[in-house]
Amino acid sequence: MNIVIFGAPGSGKGTQSERIIERYGLHHISTGEVLRDHIARGTHLGQVANTFISQGMLIPDELMLDVLADIFRQNPEYAKEGVIFDGFPRTIAQAEALSKLLAAYNTDVHAVVGLDVDEDELVRRMLERGKSSGRSDDNIDTIKKRLDVYHRQTSPLRDYYNKKGNFHAINGNGTLDRIFNDIAVVLDEQKNK
Ligand code: AP5
Ligand code: MG
Numbered sequence: 001m002n003i004v005i006f007g008a009p010g011s012g013k014g015t016q017s018e019r020i021i022e023r024y025g026l027h028h029i030s031t032g033e034v035l036r037d038h039i040a041r042g043t044h045l046g047q048v049a050n051t052f053i054s055q056g057m058l059i060p061d062e063l064m065l066d067v068l069a070d071i072f073r074q075n076p077e078y079a080k081e082g083v084i085f086d087g088f089p090r091t092i093a094q095a096e097a098l099s100k101l102l103a104a105y106n107t108d109v110h111a112v113v114g115l116d117v118d119e120d121e122l123v124r125r126m127l128e129r130g131k132s133s134g135r136s137d138d139n140i141d142t143i144k145k146r147l148d149v150y151h152r153q154t155s156p157l158r159d160y161y162n163k164k165g166n167f168h169a170i171n172g173n174g175t176l177d178r179i180f181n182d183i184a185v186v187l188d189e190q191k192n193k
Pocket of ligand 1: 125
């Protein structure tokens with residue numbers, strides 16, 4: 001089972017991914033975490049990525065796709081065992097590349113879980129986290145840019161996956177438990193197909 005967890009910055013993708021991994025035993029690929037790890041280690045990719053991340057902009061598709069392809073080369077069992085993609089894809093080009101990449105392993109994206117959260121709640125969560133996260137993008141100016149980028153570049157993926165018939169919208173406001181229960185209904189149904 002390959003799942004995409006989809007949503008605006010601060011919508012709870014990382015938080016819910018942890019629970020999904022625990023229950024469904026999927027591998028977690030968070031492109032944001034991969035990039036932050038490169039930044040922390042001071043790699044060349046990290047330096048390039050940081051210039052985009054701190055501005056709230058997306059890393060160019062080509063660079064991001066190289067990073068993803070690398071993860072699959074190093075972990076060829078992932079596609080067969082199942083992955084939760086967190087923060088990827090973020091553009092139509094990335095979604096198409098992901099399908100192609102998974103097709104090489106005779107698989108595809110099975111379900112996309114979209115977390116819908118009110119905009120003022122997104123801002124509140126990220127500002128709260130910014131007090132201790134050390135993330136260069138958790139400040140009000142960059143948060144506004146990230147939300148703008150999400151609306152312009154990433155939200156069109158809702159329609160893209162809706163047309164494929166595998167987009168499942170979840171109300172991402174409220175308690176962690178309730179949100180997870182709603183996600184689990186979708187994933188259980190998928191698992192039993
Ligand atoms: P990325 O790391 O993916 O960040 P993001 O999408 O902006 O989202 P966040 O990680 O901030 O939020 P989240 O949805 O994971 O929510 P979380 O669970 O943390 O990307 C960062 C940057 O990297 C991008 O801007 C871009 O530059 C680059 N990048 C990454 N992937 C890329 C790609 N594919 N292509 C190009 N560039 C890419 O929750 C947020 C906070 O709220 C937490 O503090 C949490 O504890 C809290 N919280 C969660 N759920 C609840 C709840 N139900 N109630 C109250 N609080 C909650
Ligand atoms: Mg995250």
